[in-house]
Amino acid sequence: MTSPPVKLISECFIKPPDNGLSENAKQHIHFTPFELPFLNANYSQKGLLFTKPPPENQDFSITTYLDELRRSLSATLTHFYPLAARLATRKQENPHSYVIYIDPENSPGVKFVYATVDVNISDILTSTHVPLVVHSFFDLNHVINHDGHTLPLLSIQVTELNDGIFIGGSVNHLIADGTSFWHFMAAWSETFRSKEQVRCFKRRAIERYDPIINLPFTHHDQFIERFKHPLFKERFFHFSSATVSSLKAKANTECNTVKISSLQAVAALLWRCVTRIRRLSDESETICKLVVNNRCRVNPPLSDDYFGNPIQTVRGTATVEDLMGHGLGWTALRLHEAVGNHDNTAVEKWVESWLKNRVIYKFSGMFHPNVVHIGSSPRFDMYGCEFGLGKAVAARSGGANKADGKMTMYPGRNGGGSMDVEVCLLPEHMKDLEDDDEFINALNDQH
Structure with a gap:
C-alpha cells in the first residue's frame, strides 16, 4: 500500500519560561563514557497513538489541545531543561582538547511540529506489517546524535489522523535512554493533566573518573559515519x-x-x-x-x-x-x-x-x-x-x-x-x- 503523505501544518520551538530556570540550569553538562561512544547513533524515536475524541464531543478542539500541549511542555522543560539545549564542542590545540558537552544557553529550544495525515487508526493496527507512514509520524529522521550541535535535542511531532492523534518524540540518544525518555514523557503527561510539575531532571557526575572527557580528535570528520541499512x-x-x-x-x-x-x-x-x-x-x-x-x-x-x-x-x-x-x-x-x-x-x-x-x-x-x-x-x-x-x-x-x-x-x-x-x-x-x-x-x- 502506498503511504499517504503526512502534511506539515506548523512548527515552532518551545523553551522553559524565562523566569523558570535557575543559574544551575545554565551550566554545561558533560557526557560519560557510556554516552560519548554513541555519537553516530540515530536519535531515539518512540511515540503513542491515541483515539481522538469523537466529533460530537464539543469540548475538544485540536487548536486548544495543541496550545495545552505546548504550555505543559514549556512548564515541564523547567525541570528537564537540557532537552531544550544544543550540543557544543570546545577545541584547543595546545594542549590538545576536544570536548563535547550540552550547552543549555543560546538555544531556540525543543521543536514542536503539528502535522496531519489521511489515515485511520485501523490502518495502523490491522496492517500485518508496520506501515511505512508510521516513520513519518516522527521528526528528525536520518540524523545522528552529533547533529545535535545544530538540531534540537528533542523534537515532538503531533500528527492528527482522521480518528486519532499520535504524539511522537525524537530525542538525542546521547542525552536520554529509554528510561529517561519515558520519565520525561510521564512528567509531561502529569503536567498536562494536573497543571503541576511532580518530577524533575536528576543527573550527577558518576564517580571514579574526570567528568570532562577529552576525545582524541581535531575534527568531527575523523569519527562521523552515516550508515544506511538495507530495507527490512x-x-x-x-x-x-x-x-x-x-x-x-x-x-x-x-x-x-x-x-x-x-x-x-x-x-x-x-x-x-x-x-x-x-x-x-x-x-x-x-x-x-x-x-x-x-x-x-x-x-x-x-x-x-x-x-x-x-x-x-x-x-x-x-x-x-x-x-x-x-x-x-x-x-x-x-x-x-x-x-x-x-x-x-x-x-x-x-x-x-x-x-x-x-x-x-x-x-x-x-x-x-x-x-x-x-x-x-x-x-x-x-x-x-x-x-x-x-x-x-x-x-x-x-x-x-x-x-x-x-x-x-x-x-x-x-x-x-x-x-x-x-x-x-x-x-x-x-x-x-x-x-x-x-x-x-x-x-x-x-x-
Whole structure:
C-alpha cells in the first residue's frame, strides 16, 4: 500500500519560561563514557497513538489541545531543561582538547511540529506489517546524535489522523535512554493533566573518573559515519501474559532453576527462531545482544530517575549447532549468565578500557547477519502517559536505529506481564519467521 503523505501544518520551538530556570540550569553538562561512544547513533524515536475524541464531543478542539500541549511542555522543560539545549564542542590545540558537552544557553529550544495525515487508526493496527507512514509520524529522521550541535535535542511531532492523534518524540540518544525518555514523557503527561510539575531532571557526575572527557580528535570528520541499512520489514508480535508465563516456566524447568526472567525467556525464543530461519552454517557463531541499564549496576548506584544514557549491551554467544541442539532453557541460561556477569566490576573494567582507547562506534559494524539485537524494555510505563486522551491504543517507533535482527520490547497494553515485540527482519526472513513452528506454537500457547 502506498503511504499517504503526512502534511506539515506548523512548527515552532518551545523553551522553559524565562523566569523558570535557575543559574544551575545554565551550566554545561558533560557526557560519560557510556554516552560519548554513541555519537553516530540515530536519535531515539518512540511515540503513542491515541483515539481522538469523537466529533460530537464539543469540548475538544485540536487548536486548544495543541496550545495545552505546548504550555505543559514549556512548564515541564523547567525541570528537564537540557532537552531544550544544543550540543557544543570546545577545541584547543595546545594542549590538545576536544570536548563535547550540552550547552543549555543560546538555544531556540525543543521543536514542536503539528502535522496531519489521511489515515485511520485501523490502518495502523490491522496492517500485518508496520506501515511505512508510521516513520513519518516522527521528526528528525536520518540524523545522528552529533547533529545535535545544530538540531534540537528533542523534537515532538503531533500528527492528527482522521480518528486519532499520535504524539511522537525524537530525542538525542546521547542525552536520554529509554528510561529517561519515558520519565520525561510521564512528567509531561502529569503536567498536562494536573497543571503541576511532580518530577524533575536528576543527573550527577558518576564517580571514579574526570567528568570532562577529552576525545582524541581535531575534527568531527575523523569519527562521523552515516550508515544506511538495507530495507527490512517490521512487525509487532503480541506475547500474552499466559504466553510469557509459559515460556518463563519452560525455560526454568529445563534448567532446573527459578532465576530466568520473563524477558530472558522471550529473548531466548527470538534468538533461537531468528537463527533458525536465517539458515546459517552449523559452525557459525551467533550472538544475542541485550541492552542493559547500568543505573543499578554501578557502585554507588544511580537513582532510577537519573537522566542520561547509562546503558551498555551484554551478549550471549553460541554456535548455531549448539543453539539448535539445545532447548529454550539452555539458550535463556546463556542470556541470564551474560546479564548476571555484568556487575560493577565488569562496568568499571569496561570504563577503564574505553578511557584508554576513546573510540566512537561505527554502526556499519554493529549489526551483522549472525546477530539478534534486543533493546528497550517491557517495564517502561508507556501506557501511563495519557495526555488527556485516555490510555493509548498502541505504542510505535520511528525508523531510527533499526536493521535486520533488531527487536524492540514494549509492555503489552493490557499489562499483567504481557509484552509486544517489534521485530525487524529482511523480507524473506520475516516470512519464514511467520511460518516457524516453534515461534508460532509459543505465541499460541496459552497454558
